[in-house]
Amino acid sequence: DAGITQSPRYKITETGRQVTLMCHQTWSHSYMFWYRQDLGHGLRLIYYSAAADITDKGEVPDGYVVSRSKTENFPLTLESATRSQTSVYFCASSRQGGSTGELFFGEGSRLTVL
Amino acid sequence: GESVGLHLPTLSVQEGDNSIINCAYSNSASDYFIWYKQESGKGPQFIIDIRSNMDKRQGQRVTVLLNKTVKHLSLQIAATQPGDSAVYFCAENSGGGADGLTFGKGTHLIIQP
Numbered sequence: 001d002a003g004i005t006q007s008p009r010y011k012i013t014e015t016g017r018q019v020t021l022m023c024h025q026t027w028s029h030s031y032m033f034w035y036r037q038d039l040g041h042g043l044r045l046i047y048y049s050a051a052a053d054i055t056d057k058g059e060v061p062d063g064y065v066v067s068r069s070k071t072e073n074f075p076l077t078l079e080s081a082t083r084s085q086t087s088v089y090f091c092a093s094s095r096q097g098g099s100t101g102e103l104f105f106g107e108g109s110r111l112t113v114l
Numbered sequence: 115g116e117s118v119g120l121h122l123p124t125l126s127v128q129e130g131d132n133s134i135i136n137c138a139y140s141n142s143a144s145d146y147f148i149w150y151k152q153e154s155g156k157g158p159q160f161i162i163d164i165r166s167n168m169d170k171r172q173g174q175r176v177t178v179l180l181n182k183t184v185k186h187l188s189l190q191i192a193a194t195q196p197g198d199s200a201v202y203f204c205a206e207n208s209g210g211g212a213d214g215l216t217f218g219k220g221t222h223l224i225i226q227p
Contacts, residue, residue: 043203090158104160105158105159108155
């Protein structure tokens with residue numbers, strides 16, 4: 001039972017570089033989410049997807065791009081990384097949508113932008 | 115600011131005692147609330163949820179209480195164990211859509227031996 005997996009778990013990059021964080025779930029959940037977690041801010045929603053080929057912005061989408069060509073994958077791309085994007089990123093999935101049902105979170109990807 | 119907040123950022127309790135973690139929310143339209151537990155280096159895990167048509171819900175060693183009059187949510191953990199050490203987040207459905215879950219900043223529960 002693989003569940004939801006994120007890769008890489010740790011990444012160090014430089015300002016201006018492109019970075020892609022991968023997320024894969026094996027439950028065929030319709031909804032997938034990307035959150036960032038920063039001290040003092042808690043979890044903030046970056047983007048979410050209700051189904052394949054459907055994505056929507058969350059609270060803090062600027063500087064990020066997502067795609068969802070397959071139900072099981074939801075990659076998050078930082079097209080030109082900035083230091084303010086140093087954070088821990090969590091992918092999550094849900095059957096019902098995050099506001100009405102349980103979210104299942106991955107282990108997180110810790111990104112450092114130098 | 116966030117509508118979901120916590121009264122204490124850190125809570126220290128003796129092993130075996132009961133723990134109570136509090137959460138205040140400001141959106142009276144919120145109708146669904148969840149508590150998550152996050153252990154160090156891991157992602158948040160669902161503990162228990164409650165809908166606004168209830169004021170109490172019990173799980174295994176955990177109880178969530180909802181007081182809509184004062185917009186207050188609490189998580190009670192019975193007979194706290196070392197494995198309960200974690201950060202606990204409350205979250206509320208504040209928007210109604212799939213993205214309408216707002217998380218609080220979290221309370222760090224520390225278990226004293």
